[in-house]
Amino acid sequence: MIRRPISKRTRLLLGFASFVVILLGYAWMSHRAHVENPRNKTLPNFSQFQDGWQKMATGDGGIKFWDDVKASSTRLAVGVGIGVLLAFVIGLAMGCIPQVEAVLLPPISFFAKIPPTAMLAVYFVLFGVTGMKIFVALISFGIFPTLAQSIAQAAQKDVDEHTVYKSYTLGASHFEVVWEVVVRQILPRIIENARLQIGPAMVFLIAAEFALADVGFGYTLRMQSRLQNLNIVYTYLIILGVAGLAIDWCLILMRRKLCPWFGD
Numbered sequence: 001m002i003r004r005p006i007s008k009r010t011r012l013l014l015g016f017a018s019f020v021v022i023l024l025g026y027a028w029m030s031h032r033a034h035v036e037n038p039r040n041k042t043l044p045n046f047s048q049f050q051d052g053w054q055k056m057a058t059g060d061g062g063i064k065f066w067d068d069v070k071a072s073s074t075r076l077a078v079g080v081g082i083g084v085l086l087a088f089v090i091g092l093a094m095g096c097i098p099q100v101e102a103v104l105l106p107p108i109s110f111f112a113k114i115p116p117t118a119m120l121a122v123y124f125v126l127f128g129v130t131g132m133k134i135f136v137a138l139i140s141f142g143i144f145p146t147l148a149q150s151i152a153q154a155a156q157k158d159v160d161e162h163t164v165y166k167s168y169t170l171g172a173s174h175f176e177v178v179w180e181v182v183v184r185q186i187l188p189r190i191i192e193n194a195r196l197q198i199g200p201a202m203v204f205l206i207a208a209e210f211a212l213a214d215v216g217f218g219y220t221l222r223m224q225s226r227l228q229n230l231n232i233v234y235t236y237l238i239i240l241g242v243a244g245l246a247i248d249w250c251l252i253l254m255r256r257k258l259c260p261w262f263g264d
Helices: 007-037 044-058 067-095 098-112 118-128 133-157 162-171 174-212 217-226 230-258
Strands: none
Touching: 007 230, 067 098, 067 174, 067 217, 098 133, 118 133, 118 174, 118 230, 133 174, 162 174, 174 217, 174 230, 217 230
16 A cells, blocks of 8 residues: 555664665775776775865865855855745735735746846845855845745635634734734744755855855865865765755754644
């Protein structure tokens, strides 16, 4: 039968096994590549990874790991924070007030179809090419249109009209209905949609840093890929993946804490 549930232990074992298979496959390809060319740098072996980790720890080769962490994490946090806040306010307004939806939904839907990285030239003019503004703008405006539409749809589809009418019957004001009824019911969806935007936000961040930054993960990836230091590149990619999973898990814990009624 399809969709038959499996135990948590089985799920964990299968997930762990998938990573083992990936690591074994990489180890085999790396071994084959080094048999043919002992100086191969495209599929680094463990000793080359160790050398790269040592450079990251000591700062050799112009690698400023902790500066990269600080710069990229700050840009990502501020950009995502502003984007989510804008999407929450405007999406909630569109979901609750038809007049606001009629005015804002068409342009938001239009801009949602334009890749944010394609608008870099516009961001250059509006925010300059230096400083933090360009990165924050690309991230926040990159995730805002899709997230705002998702919140508006949740406010319209996930909130029972009978509950809204009953709240008004009991004497609730417009603000109380929005805050106590609508927001409480769609909060799990807001958090879930924010989870889905972490990946795109990181893409926008790396793209902007790759093109403009003088510090950050995107900048280091660009410089080290030019030097074919794939041991550094792969390590940075793994760190990005782990960071994304950590953020995702934190949002899951937040949803479980704030919305215990919402099933996983």
